[in-house]
Amino acid sequence: MARDPKHDILFEPIEIGPKTMKNRFYQIPHCNGFGSEKPLSQAHFRAMKAEGGYAAVCTEYCSIHPESDDTHRVSARLWDDDDIKNLSLMCDMLHEHGALAAAELWYGGPHAPCMESRCVPRAPSQIPSDFEHLTYPKEMDKDDIREVQGFYVEAAKRAREAGFDIVYVYGSHSYLPQQFLTPYYNRRTDEYGGSFENRARFWRETIEQVRDAVGDDCAIAVRMSTDMFMGEAGTQLERDCIPFVELCDEIVDVWDINVSGISEWGEDATPSRFYESGRQLPWQGAIKAVSKKPVLGVGRFTNPDVMVEAITSGKLDIIATCRPSISDPWLPRKIDEGRLDDIRECIGCNICISRWEIGGPPLICTQNATAGEEYRRGWHPERFEPAKNADNDVLVVGAGPAGMECAMVLGKRGMRRVHLVEAGEDMGGGMRWIPQLPGLGEWARVVNYRKIQIDKLKNVEFIPNTKLDAQGVKDYGAEIVVIATGSYWATDGLNGCTHDTIPGADASVPWQLTPEQVMFEGKEVPGERVLVLDNDGYFMGVSLAEKLAREGKKVTLMTHLGHIGPYMHFTLEAPNQHRILHKLGVEIVPYHMPTKLEEGRVLAAHVYDEEGEEHEFATDAVVLVTQRRSDEALYRELKDTVGIEALEAEGITGLYRIGDCEAPRLTADAVFSGHRLAREIDSDNPEVPLPFKRERRVVEREAVLA
Amino acid sequence: MKVVVCVKQVGALGDEVEFTDDERDVDPDYLDYALNEWDSFATEEALRLRDAGDEGEVVAVTVGDEDAEDAMRRALAMGADRGIRVWSDELAGADPITVARALAEVVRAESPDLVLCGVQSSDAVQAATGAALAELLDLPRVAVVTKLELGNGTATVHRELEGGLVDVVEVDTPAVLTIQTGINEPRYATLRAIKQAEQKEIEVREPGDLGTPAARVRRMFVPPKGEGAEMLDGDAAAIAGRIKEIVDERMKA
Numbered sequence: 020m021a022r023d024p025k026h027d028i029l030f031e032p033i034e035i036g037p038k039t040m041k042n043r044f045y046q047i048p049h050c051n052g053f054g055s056e057k058p059l060s061q062a063h064f065r066a067m068k069a070e071g072g073y074a075a076v077c078t079e080y081c082s083i084h085p086e087s088d089d090t091h092r093v094s095a096r097l098w099d100d101d102d103i104k105n106l107s108l109m110c111d112m113l114h115e116h117g118a119l120a121a122a123e124l125w126y127g128g129p130h131a132p133c134m135e136s137r138c139v140p141r142a143p144s145q146i147p148s149d150f151e152h153l154t155y156p157k158e159m160d161k162d163d164i165r166e167v168q169g170f171y172v173e174a175a176k177r178a179r180e181a182g183f184d185i186v187y188v189y190g191s192h193s194y195l196p197q198q199f200l201t202p203y204y205n206r207r208t209d210e211y212g213g214s215f216e217n218r219a220r221f222w223r224e225t226i227e228q229v230r231d232a233v234g235d236d237c238a239i240a241v242r243m244s245t246d247m248f249m250g251e252a253g254t255q256l257e258r259d260c261i262p263f264v265e266l267c268d269e270i271v272d273v274w275d276i277n278v279s280g281i282s283e284w285g286e287d288a289t290p291s292r293f294y295e296s297g298r299q300l301p302w303q304g305a306i307k308a309v310s311k312k313p314v315l316g317v318g319r320f321t322n323p324d325v326m327v328e329a330i331t332s333g334k335l336d337i338i339a340t341c342r343p344s345i346s347d348p349w350l351p352r353k354i355d356e357g358r359l360d361d362i363r364e365c366i367g368c369n370i371c372i373s374r375w376e377i378g379g380p381p382l383i384c385t386q387n388a389t390a391g392e393e394y395r396r397g398w399h400p401e402r403f404e405p406a407k408n409a410d411n412d413v414l415v416v417g418a419g420p421a422g423m424e425c426a427m428v429l430g431k432r433g434m435r436r437v438h439l440v441e442a443g444e445d446m447g448g449g450m451r452w453i454p455q456l457p458g459l460g461e462w463a464r465v466v467n468y469r470k471i472q473i474d475k476l477k478n479v480e481f482i483p484n485t486k487l488d489a490q491g492v493k494d495y496g497a498e499i500v501v502i503a504t505g506s507y508w509a510t511d512g513l514n515g516c517t518h519d520t521i522p523g524a525d526a527s528v529p530w531q532l533t534p535e536q537v538m539f540e541g542k543e544v545p546g547e548r549v550l551v552l553d554n555d556g557y558f559m560g561v562s563l564a565e566k567l568a569r570e571g572k573k574v575t576l577m578t579h580l581g582h583i584g585p586y587m588h589f590t591l592e593a594p595n596q597h598r599i600l601h602k603l604g605v606e607i608v609p610y611h612m613p614t615k616l617e618e619g620r621v622l623a624a625h626v627y628d629e630e631g632e633e634h635e636f637a638t639d640a641v642v643l644v645t646q647r648r649s650d651e652a653l654y655r656e657l658k659d660t661v662g663i664e665a666l667e668a669e670g671i672t673g674l675y676r677i678g679d680c681e682a683p684r685l686t687a688d689a690v691f692s693g694h695r696l697a698r699e700i701d702s703d704n705p706e707v708p709l710p711f712k713r714e715r716r717v718v719e720r721e722a723v724l725a
Numbered sequence: 726m727k728v729v730v731c732v733k734q735v736g737a738l739g740d741e742v743e744f745t746d747d748e749r750d751v752d753p754d755y756l757d758y759a760l761n762e763w764d765s766f767a768t769e770e771a772l773r774l775r776d777a778g779d780e781g782e783v784v785a786v787t788v789g790d791e792d793a794e795d796a797m798r799r800a801l802a803m804g805a806d807r808g809i810r811v812w813s814d815e816l817a818g819a820d821p822i823t824v825a826r827a828l829a830e831v832v833r834a835e836s837p838d839l840v841l842c843g844v845q846s847s848d849a850v851q852a853a854t855g856a857a858l859a860e861l862l863d864l865p866r867v868a869v870v871t872k873l874e875l876g877n878g879t880a881t882v883h884r885e886l887e888g889g890l891v892d893v894v895e896v897d898t899p900a901v902l903t904i905q906t907g908i909n910e911p912r913y914a915t916l917r918a919i920k921q922a923e924q925k926e927i928e929v930r931e932p933g934d935l936g937t938p939a940a941r942v943r944r945m946f947v948p949p950k951g952e953g954a955e956m957l958d959g960d961a962a963a964i965a966g967r968i969k970e971i972v973d974e975r976m977k978a
Contacts, residue, residue, distance in 0.1 A: 020740065412916045438916055477757070482913040496917025 020357035026323045028330055030355060032074075033337060035313055036238035036272030038119055038184045040074035040337065043330065044351040047275070047317050047339040048123035048187070048242075050079040051391060052374060052381035055096045057714040058105035060381070062112045063394035068344050069116035071401075072351030075185065076113050077121035078106065080194075083174035084167075085136035087126040087195075091378035094125065097174045103181045110182030121185035121240065122178040124171060124229075126195040128204075129156040130281055141167055143198050143205040143212065143221070149282045150193070164211065167195070168225050175229045179236050185273070186237045188226050191244040193281040196222035200259055203252040203280075219263050223270075230270050241267065242275035245302040248286055256305055264310050275339065276303045276316040285591025288341070289319060291367025292458035293595045296320055297329065304334035315339045321346075321364040323354045345371050346386040349401055360471050363387055363400075366464045370687045373589035385465060385687040388424065388694035395711040398698060403431040407701035411672075412436040414497035416487055416653065419448020420686050421678025421693035422503030423469040428697030430476035437479040438497065442486035446470050448505050449679075450686065452538040456562040457569065465686060489656040493666060499673040500666075501696065502654040506647040506679035508533040514554040514645035516579040516612050516626070521645070523616035530618055530640045534559055537567075537642060546639020550575040550621050552613060553644045557586040557685075560644040561596055567642070568603035575636055576600065577608040579626050608636070616641055647683035654680060675706055726781035726875075728771040729837040730805065731828055731858070732764040734789055734796030735848040742947070749942045750818060760796040763843025767904040768800045769911040770873060771841050775806075777875075782806045784835055788816055788827050794927055802914035802922035809928045815935055821849070822939035825857030827932040832862060839880070840901045844869050852903070859901035866901045867894055871908050 030042045046068050053061035065076045081095035110120040129148040131140050142156030178186045190197030198204035199221035205212050230239050245260040247253025279286035297318040307314040315337035320326050329335045346365035353362050363386045371382045384390040389398040415426045418441035426439040447466040454463035512524030526533045536542040549572045553560025561584040564576040587593040615622040622633045654676045678689035699705050736756030743752040775781035785800040785808045797808045811827045842855035859866030872883035884892040957964045
């Protein structure tokens with residue numbers, strides 16, 4: 020297939036300073052949990068995007084000095100020569116694919132807790148971080164300023180030596196240069212504070228010094244947030260950013276424009292729950308209007324028509340993507356080849372970001388099970404080894420995310436025949452109704468992508484409306500059977516707080532409901548008042564509370580936790596979700612666990628009340644979001660009742676289970692589980708994951724002891 | 726109850742199409758092949774009729790070369806008892822009348838209680854083979870059947886008409902009925918059934934006298950794009966307003 024000519028502009032080269040990008044696709048800096056200390060994972064992860072057509076690929080934020088140590092979170096680092104060695108691998112692999120390599124030089128100031136280095140970060144003013152707990156910076160005097168500017172220069176030289184083509188002086192997300200520019204962080208009264216010229220001085224001088232040091236060899240990029248959404252105190256477009264671009268346009272080769280500060284950076288890394296693609300375009304266009312230099316920026320772009328529009332309407336020159344490049348590292352190549360329905364579009368769930376926020380584990384992606392697995396498991400998102408046992412027929416029971424992914428990958432691995440058999444009338448499992456929760460429409464992309472792929476695979480057949488029992492599975496004629504029957508929400512109040520059921524909980528009565536009863540089975544929520552009990556802690560409880568409140572119910576949201584939906588802090592969804600629930604008048608009751616459910620009321624006690632005093636919450640209905648349970652009846656019957664020997668007698672050589680059927684989990688992990696089994700279906704024991712390569716220092720014992 | 730069901734392997738177009746050098750057909754490299762959708766409903770209906778009685782047989786018949794056996798095997802995997810494939814090189818690119826002549830000979834020899842065809846094939850879309858077959862066999866014919874009930878020597882069938890109308894017809898059997906999609910829900914073949922169908926022998930027969938072709942394809946081409954398309958710009962309300970204007974204008978004219 021060929022590229023649609025209307026997308027040609029995306030493939031025009033563009034000059035940035037001394038360098039040329041071969042097209043308009045740019046992978047914006049983003050974390051992956053690899054940094055400089057898992058260099059092979061880092062290099063292979065980034066190189067996949069270069070292979071997929073990106074013209075420039077950046078590191079995550081890259082610390083310039085031990086004073087900017089973000090541990091517990093993982094950043095790249097260019098502290099010394101060994102870091103040069105490790106990151107040069109990434110540069111070399113990018114260059115092999117004709118892509119430029121970029122390093123986002125970063126000094127965090129008070130936001131860097133320095134938990135490994137135990138250094139003291141420096142900042143314009145001595146105010147503790149609004150993002151990190153208990154980190155106080157040292158207020159910089161003039162010597163400090165010179166010294167830290169020197170850190171930038173030395174790190175830029177190291178970046179050049181490593182092979183980076185583009186070096187950043189990174190300010191966005193409230194890091195040091197932008198702290199100087201922003202009254203919220205900068206309360207100085209000397210020539211580095213106060214007036215615009217003074218607040219701009221540190222950043223301008225730093226850019227100048229970095230440019231003097233490496234500007235002949237490297238393009239100089241500046242990443243700036245153009246609105247912190249905090250009124251006068253924050254950076255403002257008209258007052259600060261447009262003048263800053265006018266002041267520095269000559270010494271900057273490319274502007275990377277976004278919005279938000281750090282404490283609510285979900286305003287930049289926008290969850291699809293609240294924002295559509297292209298949210299930052301008005302600000303990016305405002306900068307483009309005053310700059311003579313190329314402007315790039317993110318907007319969770321997955322649709323090439325929107326990308327073209329961003330360029331032709333004069334808002335951007337270069338399309339930067341972060342999450343869409345994780346979801347599909349081959350996004351540019353697929354657009355180039357006219358294979359638009361092969362694009363795995365980002366769903367904006369921010370599960371990738373959650374891993375950075377948690378502080379260090381490798382990133383994961385709901386859509387792309389291979390993200391982060393390029394090196395350690397050797398998985399390529401677009402290439403699939405023919406299975407050694409491809410002459411087998413496979414039966415996959417259950418077409419939820421795990422079953423769909425497994426069937427798709429088995430199909431791509433060339434299994435003779437794969438039958439994906441589903442009791443319902445369509446694919447998707449829980450994802451048939453989860454996207455109908457408020458704001459989650461884009462999550463349906465999990466189903467749509469796989470449906471299209473499965474439809475294209477001649478060796479995979481989808482069989483709906485067919486509920487197989489153990490006998491049916493046994494007689495089906497497959498050599499390999501994969502059970503992916505998913506999970507269901509507990510109907511008896513079983514939960515992870517008390518590890519017990521809740522007295523009176525029973526979703527078979529009209530006034531008690533599980534999430535799927537509300538969303539999928541059409542069970543009516545009676546009365547005006549409803550209490551949503553959330554012991555799950557992610558999106559389900561709060562989403563149902565929002566939905567029911569929008570439908571006019573008086574909603575009480577009770578949780579044993581201290582916060583509602585705590586995992587949504589990691590996905591950056593929490594702040595706006597709180598705002599919505601507050602505006603809708605949802606009553607939030609944290610730290611409470613029901614002791615008894617009765618028609619008309621819930622009795623509950625504070626979880627830290629040793630006396631266990633019961634409080635009454637009057638309600639007409641209760642929605643039980645307590646915990647999920649695996650729907651493993653079919654698997655158990657096959658394994659325990661029919662038995663492996665009887666299955667073997669029918670020619671069934673493998674019986675496996677994947678996804679929620681094994682244990683309920685994040686959709687990303689359910690998809691991974693299906694993918695993993697399919698990738699390893701020809702291993703000695705596909706049930707147990709093959710070991711992955713671990714990047715760690717192995718002690719050379721003899722040398723140490725000597 | 727013996728039912729003959731006539732099935733066809735059809736080609737489905739992908740995103741791109743090229744024609745053969747003689748411009749009389751689509752280049753097979755650009756086609757995916759499958760059992761004609763209407764024929765899967767006809768097969769299912771035949772299987773239900775067979776299974777409703779004490780004994781019976783479903784015989785699937787197709788006209789096609791060896792590659793066309795895949796579709797036949799799908800019918801066998803669904804549960805058809807036997808398959809007969811009719812072929813000679815003369816049948817390449819044959820018109821529906823010629824195909825019906827090839828089928829008629831086989832069907833006559835089977836002397837079934839009922840003959841089912843799909844209404845049409847999804848690739849040629851002529852809806853002619855079933856009608857021609859009935860004529861050649863001198864059997865009554867009912868087209869576009871959406872419901873079928875067997876009586877004693879008769880069948881009561883619902884015939885789909887335009888505008889949602891249904892014509893209820895009683896027809897003497899044997900008869901040729903062309904089956905519409907939606908009359909039933911075709912069963913899926915299990916892997917076991919597919920494997921068993923692979924082992925079944927398909928009887929291959931040469932056609933008798935095929936007579937003079939009734940039609941032949943002279944040229945196949947992509948029609949030139951029409952002119953005068955008007956692209957509508959603006960927000961949804963503006964576009965909707967403009968569409969209403971255009972409709973109003975055309976309604977007057």
